[in-house]
Amino acid sequence: MPIYKAPVEDTLFVLDEVLQLARYNNLPGFSEATPDMVEAILTEAGRVSEEVLLPVNATGDAEGCIRHEDGSVTTPNGFRQAYAAYRDGGWIGLAIPEEFGGQGLPYTLHCAVGAFTSAANMALMMYPGLTQGAIAALVVHGSEEQKATWLPNMVSGLWSGTMNLTEPHCGTDLGLLRTKAVPQGDGSYKITGQKIFISAGEHDLTENIVHLVLARIEGAPEGTKGLSLFLVPKFLLNADGTLGARNAVSCGAIEHKMGIHGNATCVINHDGATGYLVGEANRGLNAMFVMMNEARLSVGLQGMAIADIAYQNAAHYARERLQGRSLTGVKAADKPADPIIVHPDVRRTLMTIRAFTEAGRAFLLWTALKSDIAHRSPDAAERQAADDILGLVTPILKGVMTDKGFDHAVMAQQIFGGHGYIEENGMSQFVRDARIAMIYEGANGIQALDLVGRKLGQNGGRAIMALFREIGDFCEAHRADEAMSFYTKSLKKGLNDAQAATMWFMQHAIAKPDNAGAGSTDYLHLLGLVALGYMWGQMAKAAFDGLAKGGGDQDFYRNKLVTARFFMERILPETALRKARIETGAETMMALSAEAF
Structure with a gap:
């Protein structure tokens, strides 16, 4: 079984000595993030990652999710218990504003924790990860009534969220989208259309699932200018806020895919489902970008996290595996061969991954801090400057860290030789899981075009x-x-x-x-x-x-x-x-x- 040790010391070094988080005590939520508090949070996050999330990672990959005849989906054994422990620990609301039931701590700290949990179990952490993106979109664009109705249970983790964009005929080019919304005269809409590749689209981890769906209101302009965002719950709510009737939204199939088997990637059918407009009509893409930008940072985080756990396993193997003798003479005279860590090319591989991972962690947290400044600073000029940098580096962070995260998972697998190709050692899963991060939330070629064509x-x-x-x-x-x-x-x-x-x-x-x-x-x-x-x-x-x-x-x-x-x-x-x-x-x-x- 693969090993994992959360890099608490390295993360504290970046937060305390490089970024000097204490300098930002003027920002809301930062004064509560004292060095002792941050260390305690990271230590506990490390424990949860190592003892709760990691043990069900390989088994979740092997078992996958199961769709039943009634359209319901069962997650792998142990996922419900691990999710419940994560939920009950309050991790979902770590950086969510207190007014919505969160703890209001820095987003930077949330990203530090996310690097641990995603390394330990990327597929499982995608469920609350999608929820956090949906929360972010509702906080910015939801009405006061929508925030009061939906956010508390999403922040607590009793309900989850998704992002419904892609359709069979369109991915990045959302202007081709066909899902339609018909107004009902009572403020609601009937949503009809099919969405594919919907991560966490159906599962048994939460009582309700809140889908955020891009659709075109009847008569709206063609192209992206005619898109609106809708909140479409799995279960409608009664007048008192309790769960009511099942909505006409269902899982038509689970995609059979290369990796992240523990996450239910679904075909979602909206068959006249009841939905509620989020934000302004025909401005849905603006609302969705709040969710997408947060998701892109999270995906960059996944690339670094997978490289980290792959490196740890490769380094452990290299210290133990005996093969050949050092070029400069015998290093383990009491053994039939030297451990492969003595060989320069093995060192080259490990040092390359390590140098990327440690810098990638710093880059992620530096970028997250820019996000905190952009959203929390009382100084308008400071907010603008941070937001400028954040917009510029988001495609860089997503593209580079996921490209290299995959490359380095493959390099770590190579350290194992033939044993890396055998499923029981776990390296194959890291390679397969890492591959999706280069594709979803905007394929990396699109990130490059966004950087050069728009951001530059x-x-x-x-x-x-x-x-x-x-x-x-x-x-x-x-x-x-x-x-x-x-x-x-x-x-x-x-x-x-x-x-x-x-x-x-x-x-x-x-x-x-x-x-x-x-x-x-x-x-x-x-x-x-x-x-x-x-x-x-x-x-x-x-x-x-x-x-x-x-x-x-x-x-x-x-x-x-x-x-x-x-x-x-x-x-x-x-x-x-x-x-x-x-x-x-x-x-x-x-x-x-x-x-x-």
Whole structure:
């Protein structure tokens, strides 16, 4: 059975010493998140992840979900009990405002916890994860009556939520959507249409399921401008708020898929189901984007989390597996062979995953903190600046962390050799589960196009210039620091490549848009490398400070600096390759006719 140890110490290092969370005590909810409180929450989240969620991860993958003749769905054995423990611990409402029954703590802390729980059991954590996205959409766009009616039981976890977008004929291009809504004259609508790929669409974990459904009101304009968002519950409510009649929404099938078998990915049929408009008519996409943006951060989190648990298992195996002898002489003379951890190529693999995972954790929490500032700061200019960065880096975080999360799950599997291909060791599940994160909530090619086509030039390039300025200022601030000079010089080279690639787009992509499309994925990863390098720069500075102060775990700081140097030496130089690819443009890529493929 796979192992997992929640990285509490590493997460506290990022929160306390890198991001210095205590500096934000002026923001609502942050004063309650004292260092002792944060440590206690993360420690308990680690225990729940290790002792409650992990034990049903492999069995959930093996068993999957079962749809019955009446359309009901049973989740794998142990899922109901594990979900109940998670629900009863109040984890769903950790960062939800207190007025809706949550605890009002920082979203940053919610993401830190989510990295533990998703690593331990990604499929199970998707159920409350979808609920939290639905809650976010209702908090922003729901009416006061809708908030009062639906949110308390969703925040408590007694009810769950979903996001119903995709249809058989349309995924990303939602303007093709056909699900229709017919007004009934009493404020409700009848919703008719079929949705597919609906995660957590039907299950036995909660008493009710609140579907948020995109549909087109009869007579509304074609395209995305005619879409509205509706709340469609599995069970309608009686006048007193108790569960009433079953709504005309049902699970037509469970998708047979590569991974996340413990999550019920459903075909959902709306057969004249009763729904209630959320927000304004024909502005449903605006409401849905609240949910989608939060979901994209959560999916980026999943990529990092799967890489983390895969790394832990690969490192454990490499320390135990005996195979061959070290190139520099016998290391385990009392054994018939040395453990494979002695071999440089095994070290290369493990260090690559580790360097990504630790920087990815910092990038995730840094981004989550921008979200907290954007939503909680009393200063309008500070909110705007944080929101600019948040909008820019969301596609980067989602795309890079899930691409690399999958790559690194495969690399970790490779450490096991043939044993990694055997299901009982768990590495196959990590690979299969990680694959979906590159696809859902906007496939990564779409994230790249969103970055280059929308985010880059938004508000005259204000966000990208602010990001470049922040990283450049960090390099300049520590340029004269001898200990930091290697890290800042390496980071500055990557930043120069990113700035040059951005300038190339400005000069060559406006007149020829295919140049932007051809270079978009490389640009996404180029910026991702620079962002991760920036995280390593900040972590290196915090590690040097920790060593200078003395006390604490000095080996932790020294190991952090070694990993930072590895990233700067062997991973960050890839920015030059990405820049070179971008500058080749689209000519060769677009030269063949469609028939030639």
